[in-house]
Amino acid sequence: MKTIRKAELVLWTLLLGAMPAWANNPPRPDGIFSIILIFPVVLIGFRLAGAKFTEKEQKYRLLRGLVFTLCVILSLAGTGLAGLPLLVFLLYGVLRGAQIIMRGQGGKRILIGAVVCVFTVFAVCDYFVSLAVFSPVPMNEARAVSTLRTLAKAEENFGAISGQKTGKPGHYGTLEELRNAKLLDESFAASGAQLGYLYSVAPSAGGQHYFILAVPHVYAEGNVLPSFVPGASLRWVMDRKNGRGVGRKCFAMDDSGVVRAADVGPVHAVSREVAMRWNPL
Amino acid sequence: MPRAYTAGEVRWTLLTLLRRNSDLLLALVLTVVAGYAGFSAYGGIRFDRERIEVWVAPGQVQVTGLYHYRNPSYLPALLSLGVPFPVDADHPQPTACALSDADTQGDALQPIFPGTKHGELRFRVLLMPREERWIRLDYVQASRVPRATYILRTTRGWRRPLEAGNYILHLCPGLELASSSYPVAAEREGRTMTYSFARNNFYPDEDWVFSWRDAGTVRASGSAP
Numbered sequence: 219m220k221t222i223r224k225a226e227l228v229l230w231t232l233l234l235g236a237m238p239a240w241a242n243n244p245p246r247p248d249g250i251f252s253i254i255l256i257f258p259v260v261l262i263g264f265r266l267a268g269a270k271f272t273e274k275e276q277k278y279r280l281l282r283g284l285v286f287t288l289c290v291i292l293s294l295a296g297t298g299l300a301g302l303p304l305l306v307f308l309l310y311g312v313l314r315g316a317q318i319i320m321r322g323q324g325g326k327r328i329l330i331g332a333v334v335c336v337f338t339v340f341a342v343c344d345y346f347v348s349l350a351v352f353s354p355v356p357m358n359e360a361r362a363v364s365t366l367r368t369l370a371k372a373e374e375n376f377g378a379i380s381g382q383k384t385g386k387p388g389h390y391g392t393l394e395e396l397r398n399a400k401l402l403d404e405s406f407a408a409s410g411a412q413l414g415y416l417y418s419v420a421p422s423a424g425g426q427h428y429f430i431l432a433v434p435h436v437y438a439e440g441n442v443l444p445s446f447v448p449g450a451s452l453r454w455v456m457d458r459k460n461g462r463g464v465g466r467k468c469f470a471m472d473d474s475g476v477v478r479a480a481d482v483g484p485v486h487a488v489s490r491e492v493a494m495r496w497n498p499l
Numbered sequence: 500m501p502r503a504y505t506a507g508e509v510r511w512t513l514l515t516l517l518r519r520n521s522d523l524l525l526a527l528v529l530t531v532v533a534g535y536a537g538f539s540a541y542g543g544i545r546f547d548r549e550r551i552e553v554w555v556a557p558g559q560v561q562v563t564g565l566y567h568y569r570n571p572s573y574l575p576a577l578l579s580l581g582v583p584f585p586v587d588a589d590h591p592q593p594t595a596c597a598l599s600d601a602d603t604q605g606d607a608l609q610p611i612f613p614g615t616k617h618g619e620l621r622f623r624v625l626l627m628p629r630e631e632r633w634i635r636l637d638y639v640q641a642s643r644v645p646r647a648t649y650i651l652r653t654t655r656g657w658r659r660p661l662e663a664g665n666y667i668l669h670l671c672p673g674l675e676l677a678s679s680s681y682p683v684a685a686e687r688e689g690r691t692m693t694y695s696f697a698r699n700n701f702y703p704d705e706d707w708v709f710s711w712r713d714a715g716t717v718r719a720s721g722s723a724p
Binding site: 296302354356357359360361363364367374375377378403473474475476477479498499 | 554555557561594607610612637638672673690
């Protein structure tokens with residue numbers, strides 16, 4: 219047995235050594251909190267149902283505790299590493315729920331066992347969702363900035379082409395003119411909508427300057443990620459289905475190339491004068 | 500003299516040990532998974548190409564980077580990376596950062612949701628066996644001085660040179676290049692000046708530092724407005 223203990227020690231040491239310090243994309247707090255709650259729920263369930271652990275289970279309590287601690291640490295790491303620990307937690311919770319039903323006393327054991335099983339499944343789902351779901355707002359906003367630059371580039375090309383045609387200084391075009399000149403991707407809708415933002419392009423009188431504005435099609439009001447409350451990630455996903463907006467900031471760019479941004483609430487039109495007073499990014 | 504064990508006996512003993520100690524089996528599996536995940540971070544994946552475009556506007560630097568990663572092995576590999584930004588007193592933390600998968604043209608596809616740690620963007624993607632992926636990074640950084648840096652030296656962390664690197668700098672109208680730590684070729688695109696350099700087998704030992712100055716009321720004496 220001493221050899222087995224030594225082998226276990228070596229394995230645990232290896233496991234700790236392999237723990238990736240570079241772990242990222244962690245779950246949100248409610249996900250990991252739900253997972254940790256499985257243990258008190260199981261223990262309380264056992265106590266309430268009057269179920270008892272077997273002698274063997276008591277014997278390996280410490281080792282099992284170590285395994286679960288490591289699983290919790292791995293699940294803290296998040297994406298890509300949490301798969302196996304998640305399976306361990308799921309099996310543990312469901313198995314313990316079944317044991318409560320089998321070993322418990324009285325009719326309540328069935329209800330308690332079922333609650334433990336359901337809570338385990340709920341916790342694992344919440345954890346999974348907390349890993350997989352992110353607020354799309356920062357991404358949409360960053361993409362809007364990138365699209366502004368695409369439009370600016372199209373404007374510069376349009377100016378160069380129109381100048382070559384007439385032999386005079388060229389002029390900047392409207393969104394429609396840019397589309398007709400095939401300077402914009404086909405995914406760019408005629409309405410100026412792309413990836414949740416609405417874009418408008420306004421050349422000045424004479425076409426010597428231009429101004430591009432991007433406003434979120436649906437303003438992301440109160441689109442704040444949930445915190446510790448177990449199940450908050452699941453609830454957030456369900457709320458998202460009702461449509462909670464794509465972005466908060468409006469962006470503007472003129473022919474100087476400077477991108478400006480402001481959170482002005484759910485608007486669809488901003489004048490150039492107002493937008494030019496916004497802070498540069 | 501000790502008795503020699505047959506292979507069957509050893510196998511039987513091991514199996515019995517594992518059957519009686521399921522925790523040990525679990526520990527073994529966890530070790531293999533964690534070890535694989537840990538080591539695959541630097542295991543087969545290669546960073547072999549990049550294309551960087553920088554737009555400079557007054558007080559602002561906008562960057563789009565395309566990075567090509569390749570998993571040459573027959574096993575899936577986990578790519579876990581931190582993206583460092585050149586932050587100092589004159590260049591605050593970038594805003595409007597976005598990471599996404601990209602096609603070969605550089606157009607953004609599926610977004611990647613990064614985390615942040617110590618001011619770095621951190622992300623993790625799984626590369627299937629023999630898979631190649633372009634990752635696109637966009638960010639905007641304010642610049643209080645007419646100088647900016649693009650970090651190149653992190654390439655050395657991959658311990659092999661880039662097969663190809665393309666670096667393009669666009670200066671908005673009214674600006675002209677003052678200096679560049681790498682020699683660049685200049686080209687005019689409408690009212691915008693574009694400077695670029697390309698390298699093959701590139702193992703950079705310095706970052707790309709460039710500065711610009713106000714060209715006054717520079718106007719293209721050509722076709723553009």
